[in-house]
Amino acid sequence: MIVFLSVLLNFLYQPPASVLINAISAISLLSSSNAGWMEAMQYSKLLRVDGDATKEKPKVSVKLGMIGAYTPAFWAGIFSLLAFPVGDLRFALLRAAITVHFFKRLLEVLFVHKMSAMMETEAMFVISTSYFLSSATMIYTQQLMLQLQEPYIDLKYIGVSLFLVGIGGNFYHHFLLSKLRSKGEKHYKIPQGGLFSQVIWPHYLFEIIGFWGISCISQTVFSVCVSLGTTFYLMGRSYATRRWYQSKFEDFPKDVKALIPYIF
Known part of the structure; x- marks a missing residue:
């Protein structure tokens, strides 16, 4: 454990001596992770009905x-x-x-x-x-x-690259979603184009990449906690979304994953 922490500190600033910030870091990670778990159990956006x-x-x-x-x-x-x-x-x-x-x-x-x-x-x-x-x-x-003193290993330029990839990929797939329905249509469709052929919610994947880009720019414990929490939350949301699509569309492709191509 000591060796792991020593290696980790090569990539991160030493945590500030602030009880408040350290507490917020832990709360942010735990609350987002719990929200992701709850989403995985029931995808509220798609399962909520008028009689709720x-x-x-x-x-x-x-x-x-x-x-x-x-x-x-x-x-x-x-x-x-x-x-x-x-x-x-x-x-x-x-x-x-x-x-x-x-x-x-x-x-x-x-x-x-x-x-x-x-x-x-x-x-x-x-x-x-x-x-x-x-x-x-x-x-x-x-x-x-x-x-x-800055971390021994500087990740800020890698972070900028990840952030730009994340924000660009996220926007592109949001644009594809906006074109999915014609004017006046309200029923759900299986998304097409881009990485939708590999995962059901690629814009979440790029959202995660963007947040990890911000963490690499920052290199603080708090930013890493925010990115971890975001990752766990969107993993749960993507998993639940895939289950919902499988239940609603008999022709939903079995090889389309939830978030990470070929893996998850």
Whole structure:
């Protein structure tokens, strides 16, 4: 274990002496992992029906809900760029990556995604708070690292490459999904094109790649916890989605995996 930790510290900054940040790191990882497990047990987005007991809860359109979910994290990135103009290249790259990530999400909600469903207001606030706290804490943690010695192995340029691949692949497959239904259609179809021939949710795969790119740029324990939590959550969601498609489509290809081509 000591040898493992010694090797790990070659890739990461030493964790800050902050009980709050360390606690948030653990909570972020555990809560996301648990959410992924719950998604694997029941894919709520596709299994929820009109007769659900939660139907009386206040709701907004999914488009408005997603805008509300992403905007605070986006403004956290913008504020950090304005409030902390001085810093090293790694700090600048991290803030830029977070800002671009959520700006891209907002643009997709406004101009790419086709949404007709409703979202519970409570869910919007939970997602919004989670994204905002994760982004703000990641930026704050990186700011604390400015006075410390950098990790022995520098991954920030690898991180930039992974981030660009992730954000590009994610957008491309979101675009393919937006073209899946003709105007007025509401029924589900088996996605086609791109990596959809290999996995049911390739945009989740690229989302994970993008988050690990951010972690490589940051190289902090907190960013790794966020990426691990995101990975576990999207693995559970993808697994449940594949099961749902198998139950609804008799012609669903058996060789199409959930998230990772040929593996999972």
